[in-house]
Amino acid sequence: MLIQTRNDGFVHPLSSEITPQSAYEDRRRVLKLMASGAAGAALASWASRDALAQAAPAPGKLAALKGVKSTVPGAQTMEKLTDYKDATTYNNYYEFGTDKADPAKNANTLKTAPWTVEVEGLVKKPGKYGLEDLIKLSAQEERVYRLRCVEGWSMVIPWVGYSLSELIKRVEPQGNAKYVEFVTLADPKTMPFVGSRILDWPYTEGLRLDEAMHPLTLLSFGMYGEVLPNQNGAPVRIVVPWKYGFKSGKSIVKIRFVEKEPGTAWNKAAAQEYGFYSNVNPNVDHPRWSQATERRIGDGGGLFAKRTKTLMFNGYEPQVGQLYAGMDLKKNF
Secondary structure, three states, X not given: OEEEOOOOOOOOOOOOOOOOHHHHHHHHHHHHHHHOOOXXXXXXXXXXXXXXXXXXXXXXXXXXXXXXXXXXXXXOOOOOOOOHHHHOOOOOOHHHOOOOOHHHHHHHHXXXXXXXXXXXXXXXXXXXXXXXXXXXXXXXXXXEEEEEOOOOXXXXXXXXXXXXXXXXXXXOEOOOOOEEEEEEOOOOOOOOOOOOOXXXXXXXXXXXXXXXXXXXXXXXXXXXXEEOOHHHOOOOEEEOOOEEHHHOOOOEXXXXXXXXXOOOHHHHHOOOOOOOOOEOOOOOOEOOEOOOEEEEOOOOOHHHOOEEEOOHHHHOHHHHHHHHOOOOOOOOO
């Protein structure tokens, strides 16, 4: 159902992928334990993740959501896909916990039906879209994108959805709309970590309008030929493949068009570590670790997995590099 609404009386709400200092210190402690010979204790959390992976549903257990192969330049890769079990048990979704295994354990409480996404702000046609109507706005495509996280790990996932630009063109942004803000559901009844001090809830993210309009920016409803699992951002999320994963907001309930750069969750939490743009740039290190290399989840080796060179814009430079022509990408990180 599509319900046209007005924007009178709009009030901005309160405010992946920062690693909390406590978690960072825990990782350093693990390395010290391993150096001292206590490897078994240090790897216990990895064993628990492996157990979860074995128990995770394989493709075919959730409702099918197929898409035709996308012809958008850059939307396909010949790289090996990440196993479904890895992609669904090693996640960042802080509303359900800060450990990578937490979302798979806790996100079963998320209620994804009924679901609406409200489009508001500087658009000529604001409205509320029921999930079914949102899915029907454009033909579903399958796109195989790399996902690179700021913590140094990556995946290759077959997403299902369509270019966000299809929705943007339909709602007709006004001339003074310069940015698009994405708001994630923040329901303490179904998301046990909402209310924690890690972030200013709800989780918000944002893109420049031209970034949001780029054909690679995906409004996604599925992965691996199925609807999205809860822990991966069900029932609808954004996927921006040339940026670090925390830029791709999950479980979206509002899309807001604004004139000024919106505040984003991790930038507000730690501006010195997480800039607004957050493009994958191996030449700009995180203050606490290098971004020059990455490890592919599922390739084996755990903490000792072979690392590969990180590519500029996550390998999508030919498609998106022109968006940042003339910008200082170390200043605008």
